[in-house]
Amino acid sequence: MLLPPITRSFSFFHSRRLISSKCRNSQMGPENLSLIDKRHRASFRLCNVSGYKTDLLEIHAKDPKFHVLFIPGNPGVISFYVDFLESLYDLLDGAASVTAISHIGQTEKNWERGRLFSLQEQTDHKVGHSIGSYISLDIFRRFQEKVTYCICLYPFLAVNTKSSTQAIIKKIAVSRTLCTGLSSLATILALLPAWISRFLVKTSVGKSWSPPAVEALCKHVLRYHTIQNILYMAMTEFEKLSEVPDWSFMREKKSQMAFLFGVDDHWGPLHIYEEISNNVPGAVLAVERGGYTHAFSCTEVGSLWVAQHVSALINNYLSKH
Numbered sequence: 001m002l003l004p005p006i007t008r009s010f011s012f013f014h015s016r017r018l019i020s021s022k023c024r025n026s027q028m029g030p031e032n033l034s035l036i037d038k039r040h041r042a043s044f045r046l047c048n049v050s051g052y053k054t055d056l057l058e059i060h061a062k063d064p065k066f067h068v069l070f071i072p073g074n075p076g077v078i079s080f081y082v083d084f085l086e087s088l089y090d091l092l093d094g095a096a097s098v099t100a101i102s103h104i105g106q107t108e109k110n111w112e113r114g115r116l117f118s119l120q121e122q123t124d125h126k127v128g129h130s131i132g133s134y135i136s137l138d139i140f141r142r143f144q145e146k147v148t149y150c151i152c153l154y155p156f157l158a159v160n161t162k163s164s165t166q167a168i169i170k171k172i173a174v175s176r177t178l179c180t181g182l183s184s185l186a187t188i189l190a191l192l193p194a195w196i197s198r199f200l201v202k203t204s205v206g207k208s209w210s211p212p213a214v215e216a217l218c219k220h221v222l223r224y225h226t227i228q229n230i231l232y233m234a235m236t237e238f239e240k241l242s243e244v245p246d247w248s249f250m251r252e253k254k255s256q257m258a259f260l261f262g263v264d265d266h267w268g269p270l271h272i273y274e275e276i277s278n279n280v281p282g283a284v285l286a287v288e289r290g291g292y293t294h295a296f297s298c299t300e301v302g303s304l305w306v307a308q309h310v311s312a313l314i315n316n317y318l319s320k321h
Contacts, residue, residue: 042086050125053111055102057082059089064097075230076103079216083303091311105229108220116229118236141249149317151310152259154294156267159241163266173235183227190222197222206298213298247279258284258313262293
C-alpha cells in the first residue's frame with residue numbers, strides 16, 4: 001500500500017560488508033565521475049531511537065515526494081555509505097529525502113556500555129522507530145503498510161555452507177575467547193596515531209577504498225564494543241539464516257521487491273539468485289558484473305554505480321504507480 005507522498009518510504013537493505021579491496025572502475029566514464037564532485041553533502045546526527053543512541057546520516061530534500069531509508073548490513077556503521085547515499089540523493093534529483101540508520105552498539109562511542117545486541121534486537125530497534133523499513137524481510141512482512149518498495153543489495157538471506165569465510169567467521173563469533181581477542185586487537189590498533197592506522201588500512205584491506213571508508217573503519221569499527229557487537233550479531237545471524245527463506249511472502253510481495261546480486265559474493269551467492277528466480281517467478285533480479293560486489297560502498301565508483309542502479313529501480317517503480 002502506498003502511503004501519502006510525504007511519508008512514502010522506500011527501504012533498501014545491504015546485507016553485510018565484506019572487508020575486501022576487490023573493485024574495478026573500468027565502467028565509469030568521465031561523465032559519471034563528474035557526478036561525484038557535484039554531490040550534495042550528507043550530515044550526521046546522533047539521536048535517541050527506541051531508547052538507544054543511534055547515528056543517522058541524512059540529506060533532506062526541500063519538497064520530498066517520498067523518503068528513502070537505508071539500513072546497513074553488519075558492520076552497521078553508516079559512515080561507510082556516505083558516497084553511496086550522496087550519489088543516490090542527487091540521482092533522484094532532490095525528489096526524496098534520504099536517511100541511513102546505524103545499528104545499536106556500533107557507534108564511535110560506547111553508549112550502551114558494552115551491551116550486545118542480536119539480529120532480532122537490531123530489527124526491533126528499527127521497528128520501534130516506526131519508519132517501516134527493515135533489516136531483514138521480517139520487518140517488511142510485519143509492517144507491510146509502512147513500506148512501499150524494498151531493494152535488497154547483495155542480500156544475505158541464507159547461510160552459505162560452501163563458504164570457508166563464513167565458516168571461519170562463525171567459529172570466531174561463537175567463541176568468547178576469540179571474540180575477546182579480536183576485540184582487544186582492535187582496541188590496540190585504535191590506540192595508534194591516526195595516520196598509522198589509516199596507513200595500515202590503506203595498505204591492507206583498503207587499497208582501493210575512498211577516504212570516508214578508511215575513516216569509517218579506523219574511527220568506528222576499531223572499537224572493542226563495536227567488534228563485540230559485530231560478532232555477536234553475526235552469531236545470531238548464522239542461527240536465524242539457517243532457516244528457509246519465506247518464499248510465500250516473497251511471491252505475495254514480489255512487485256514491491258528488487259534484488260541485486262554480485263558475481264563473486266559468498267554472502268549473496270548466485271545459487272540464491274537462482275532459488276529466488278525458481279521460487280518467486282517474475283521477481284526483479286539483477287547481477288552486478290563490474291567487480292564492486294559486497295564492498296561497493298568502500299569506493300566512489302562502486303557507490304555511484306549502485307546508486308544509479310537503485311535510482312533507476314525507484315524511478316521505474318514510480319512510473320508504474
